[in-house]
Amino acid sequence: MSAVYRLDRREFLGGLFSAGALVLAAPMALEGAVPAFMPTVYLGLEPDGTVVIVAHRSEMGTGIRTSLPMVAADELGADWKRVRIEQALGDEKYGSQNTDGSCSIRDFYDALREAGATARMMLERAAAAQWQVPLNECSAVDHEIVHRSSGKKAGFGTLVAAAAKQPVPAKADLKLKPASEFKYIGKGVPMADQVDIVRGKGTFGYDAKMPGMLYASIERPPVVGGSVKSFDGTAAKAVKGVKDAVVLPTFQKPYGYKQLGGVAVLADNTWAAMEGRKKLQVEWVGGENESFDSDAFRKKMSETVRSPQKAARNKGDVDKAFASAAKTHEAEYYTPLLSHAPMEPPAAVAEFKDGKVTAWAATQNPQAVQEAVSEALGIPKTDVFCHVTLLGGGFGRKSKPDYVVEAALLSKQVGRPVKVSWTRQDDIKFDYYHACASVYMKAGLNAQGRPEAWLQRVAAPSLMNLYQKDTMVLSPLELGLGFIDVPFDIANLRVENGPAAAHVRIGWLRSVNNIQHAFAIHSFVDELAHLAGRDTVDYAMDLIGPARRVDFSGQGFEHANYGQKEDKFPLDTGRLRRVIEVAAEKSGWSRNKSAPGHAWGFAAHRSFLCYVATVVEVKVDKDGKLTIPTVHYAIDPGQVIHPDRVISQFQGAAVFATSGALLGEITATGGKVKQANFNNYPVARMNEAPQQVHVHIVPSNEPPGGVGEPGVPTIAPALANAIFAATGKRIRELPLKKTRLV
Amino acid sequence: MVQLSVNGVARKYDGDPEMPLLWYLRDLLELAGTKYGCGAGLCGACTVHVNGQPVRSCITAMKDTAGKKITTIEGLSPDGKHPLQLAWQELNVMQCGYCQSGQIMQAAGLLKEKPKPTDADIDAYMTGNICRCGTYQRIRSAIKKAAGVKA
Ligand code: FES
Numbered sequence A: 001m002s003a004v005y006r007l008d009r010r011e012f013l014g015g016l017f018s019a020g021a022l023v024l025a026a027p028m029a030l031e032g033a034v035p036a037f038m039p040t041v042y043l044g045l046e047p048d049g050t051v052v053i054v055a056h057r058s059e060m061g062t063g064i065r066t067s068l069p070m071v072a073a074d075e076l077g078a079d080w081k082r083v084r085i086e087q088a089l090g091d092e093k094y095g096s097q098n099t100d101g102s103c104s105i106r107d108f109y110d111a112l113r114e115a116g117a118t119a120r121m122m123l124e125r126a127a128a129a130q131w132q133v134p135l136n137e138c139s140a141v142d143h144e145i146v147h148r149s150s151g152k153k154a155g156f157g158t159l160v161a162a163a164a165k166q167p168v169p170a171k172a173d174l175k176l177k178p179a180s181e182f183k184y185i186g187k188g189v190p191m192a193d194q195v196d197i198v199r200g201k202g203t204f205g206y207d208a209k210m211p212g213m214l215y216a217s218i219e220r221p222p223v224v225g226g227s228v229k230s231f232d233g234t235a236a237k238a239v240k241g242v243k244d245a246v247v248l249p250t251f252q253k254p255y256g257y258k259q260l261g262g263v264a265v266l267a268d269n270t271w272a273a274m275e276g277r278k279k280l281q282v283e284w285v286g287g288e289n290e291s292f293d294s295d296a297f298r299k300k301m302s303e304t305v306r307s308p309q310k311a312a313r314n315k316g317d318v319d320k321a322f323a324s325a326a327k328t329h330e331a332e333y334y335t336p337l338l339s340h341a342p343m344e345p346p347a348a349v350a351e352f353k354d355g356k357v358t359a360w361a362a363t364q365n366p367q368a369v370q371e372a373v374s375e376a377l378g379i380p381k382t383d384v385f386c387h388v389t390l391l392g393g394g395f396g397r398k399s400k401p402d403y404v405v406e407a408a409l410l411s412k413q414v415g416r417p418v419k420v421s422w423t424r425q426d427d428i429k430f431d432y433y434h435a436c437a438s439v440y441m442k443a444g445l446n447a448q449g450r451p452e453a454w455l456q457r458v459a460a461p462s463l464m465n466l467y468q469k470d471t472m473v474l475s476p477l478e479l480g481l482g483f484i485d486v487p488f489d490i491a492n493l494r495v496e497n498g499p500a501a502a503h504v505r506i507g508w509l510r511s512v513n514n515i516q517h518a519f520a521i522h523s524f525v526d527e528l529a530h531l532a533g534r535d536t537v538d539y540a541m542d543l544i545g546p547a548r549r550v551d552f553s554g555q556g557f558e559h560a561n562y563g564q565k566e567d568k569f570p571l572d573t574g575r576l577r578r579v580i581e582v583a584a585e586k587s588g589w590s591r592n593k594s595a596p597g598h599a600w601g602f603a604a605h606r607s608f609l610c611y612v613a614t615v616v617e618v619k620v621d622k623d624g625k626l627t628i629p630t631v632h633y634a635i636d637p638g639q640v641i642h643p644d645r646v647i648s649q650f651q652g653a654a655v656f657a658t659s660g661a662l663l664g665e666i667t668a669t670g671g672k673v674k675q676a677n678f679n680n681y682p683v684a685r686m687n688e689a690p691q692q693v694h695v696h697i698v699p700s701n702e703p704p705g706g707v708g709e710p711g712v713p714t715i716a717p718a719l720a721n722a723i724f725a726a727t728g729k730r731i732r733e734l735p736l737k738k739t740r741l742v
Numbered sequence B: 001m002v003q004l005s006v007n008g009v010a011r012k013y014d015g016d017p018e019m020p021l022l023w024y025l026r027d028l029l030e031l032a033g034t035k036y037g038c039g040a041g042l043c044g045a046c047t048v049h050v051n052g053q054p055v056r057s058c059i060t061a062m063k064d065t066a067g068k069k070i071t072t073i074e075g076l077s078p079d080g081k082h083p084l085q086l087a088w089q090e091l092n093v094m095q096c097g098y099c100q101s102g103q104i105m106q107a108a109g110l111l112k113e114k115p116k117p118t119d120a121d122i123d124a125y126m127t128g129n130i131c132r133c134g135t136y137q138r139i140r141s142a143i144k145k146a147a148g149v150k151a
């Protein structure tokens, strides 16, 4: 059941539409979902002709606040200039609003089109009835219904009242536009907020205000899980503008989306709160993570992957194949903890009043705000109202609303709205870090250097510690991020999963575990190609094998496949081969001859149902200084809704991934994170980032996959492979800056 | 008492002389287009013009703004149609947008100094401005477009 229906209980949408509007709700077709909890998109027609589309996903730079409404508008035949976008509050009626996992388009594409087509058909029916002409002679063009033969026209607004009286058409009667008639889908419209942004007018979480609010700055326990033993706020309160200093509740595992505790200083401006905070005298209890040392932890993970671990996937007889191999090759790779460091640090304002909380927050997930605030304050979820501001970047960090919980708790304590703004130091020291990982790879090769046996072993702290304390191994979901689903055509293959504890908060970061998995696997492929004396692209094609749908059955695991069924989204090596061909062709792979100081590297990887092949060009000068003149991506994300935003996501991903591969590393001693700002947690600047990123979209009619994250995983291995070709240095450890290149 | 001008309006300030200009603009004047990114002169999100020069407002104390003319992104052009603002839209530069007011203010400083910048000029002048979304390539193109130099 997924039919579009008319919404009569309009109050339910909190004043987004006027009384005269026709409002349609289009639930997503989810098998087995309870109708009341069906993810739904909302579209309204106002009597003045304005089309209102509710954007229920968060905007953090992907263009989703534009792309989702654009799909419905196109199907409706609306003029984009007369479409108003309303940002939804957090509410489970929208289905998941968690803007994560590169899935917004994929999940809602059909429902949006159905909503648009339904409204169009009701308008067409209303016009046909009014003009007494056959329905099939009426069509929607640029915000009008037009009768072709007579040339009669009526604007959407003039038809709203009559259209609202039409029955809602059955799904079977809906005629969706053929692709050739799309005006916006596949072409794009300008970003919804850009006029505001270039004038400094967009409202981000950091900019949100409520009347009478206080500004808070929070000194958190330096070790996660620690607590306040004692504090003296006298000096803090003596700072001009400071109103109060209060203790937050002590944090308890599992990490979840809870606030971390500590002492908050509240003042009438941000600066006074930060100055007051500097004057706090706090004594801490360290807690169980006090012994965490990232170097020692790394050694332990390395030992773990150097010895046999539990098999998670098993194909053929790996041990036998190793025993009979002509030669073996092994390598171990390490990737460190990373911080998201979105340009806007976490920020929210909240007011607790009459038992209810209203918040404005830069959040990727307003429903998680409802849950976390309700749990922390002991009020019903439905009494938490979360408005979503623009997000100054998210990358996964802003799915976890600990900072909104802080604001709500403080507001309850001080009886006024409270704004919590994290400093950059807070952001880097108290992040939900991307997991560090050790990966061990081993291949048993035949005389031609092709693997007969293949072993991958990983140890990394699991992000499942958010939900279940002391989880020691990666979940199937994490293994499914480009590791257990390695698509190579190798007869004997085993994947093993070793233990590692989480001593800091681990969360997901753009493309998640694909980062470490892709780095290890595709660096290793390049190593093997060189060993065999073969071209890397040829060699990778050989490993991938013929075009086919990879069958993982009978190998001891469920193919997680980003939550999608294999019949709709199979792992199709034909699509992977195709992007490799295109990347090689467009980058001039066979012409470009790598030489000392100037070389090209390659990697191809599927993630979030999107196929990506990448060629990175590097130059290394005599002082070892690295520049990246070009990156070529060939991508097949399935059908593309907004090509320019897809291109921009990949351009951005190349830079984001370069930051991680080249520069990013979080370390800790005594449980305390050492980095705090862009001086010691550097990110790529204009002169370090790839200079030209070319994105080649391979045309596809397959259903849409993700585009926000899949540009990240290929960069680190392609970069390291290019550096090897340019310098002869094989880098098995990130960040690359730790290795001297000359 | 500090007297200064912000976007052409005369202002008086008598709070903490050490307060950075950034927080004065954002919290006291409610000019929130100037952003916080690091508070330490490392990212450029807070860039404004002081007497026409791009400056990091997060490390500029109020006591040092006496008698100065401050221009923020809100005051860069009366109608929001500075050539950079137009080029930014034409090339769809922004992703999240958070860094972009700082980028535009910094770029405006560049064009004053070098009306026809080369790629190397742009890289050198813009390197203090971080864009975590990675829009550098389009920023470079948009600056060239606004300057009327070939891409
Ligand atoms: S906030 Fe001023 S330079 Fe970063």
Ligand code: FES
Residues within 6 Å of the ligand: A061, A343, A392, A393, B094, B095, B096, B097, B098, B099, B100, B130, B131, B132, B133, B134, B135
């Ligand atoms: S556009 Fe997001 S930080 Fe620059």
